[in-house]
Amino acid sequence: MVKGRTGQRVRLYVRGTILGYKRSKSNQYETTSLVQIEGVNTKEDVAWYAGKRLAYIYKAKTKSSETRYRCIWGKVTRPHGNSGVVRAKFKSNLPPESMGCKVRVFMYPSSI
């Protein structure tokens, strides 16, 4: 994915799943998406991830800047509910195709 990365592949992000948009029963608010981060199951655990950057990576047919992979950057904003789901805002709203897809939760901006 990264140009010419021949060495060891290291994963410095946590995997997450895009659950959908922030919504009530009959209305949805696409500016905020909901993300389930692996291993995070309570509201208190989410505090560590607040402000961390997110990347939704997807493939397109045409090449832009010599790669077919494209990315939408975002941030974890706050917890959603009590069970570790997280609200996130992206630079541009996520497309509906992203529901159920993976998102990368990076460990920066770090405060450890």
Next chain:
Amino acid sequence: MAPASKLSQGIKRASRSHAYHRRGLWAIKAKHGGSFPKAEKPAAPAEPKFYPADDVKPRTPSTRKPKPTKLRSTITPGTVLILLAGRFMGKRVVFLKQLKSGLLLISGPFKINGVPIRRVNQTYVIATSTKVDISGVDVSKFDDKYFAREKKQKAKKTEGELFETEKEASKALPDFKKDDQKAVDAALIKAIETVPELKSYLGARFSLRDGDKPHEMVF
């Protein structure tokens, strides 16, 4: 009891002449030969030749000075840091000092993991509890100017040369930088080799594995 200074509303305790005497303006007058000294009126500005059509306030330049970046308490000289992004992501690296711009000065050391003397931002770094003794390392010569980009020389080209493939000045690392690297690393590596397994620790990269939860990890 009503205050003695006010017999009733509007009537003061001191009579007009008594108040005049108390104020002492007569003494000032006497000092200046009978008349009260008149302060000179400041010279009125000359009538401007040009009156702007709109009343617009000129913008005053901002006098705001940004505060120096606070260094995280977990990062002290000699701390091993994990880089989170960029070319060397995952590498464990030794922190040397904080530069004036707020960026952190780090070194691999180069011989151990290929990370040269470099600047890195605090937010892209995790501080571990491992510390290296860097008392033997002299980092006083490194500052932000050391890392400034070289200005490209724009030489005028003749028409023929324009269409030839450009032979830009190669971006080889200047020798003095290589020597600086060696000097810093020599002291670092000596300190590292005294600690068992620290060398291979610094040579290995950090990665998250299945089941890892960074929010529960202690670095």
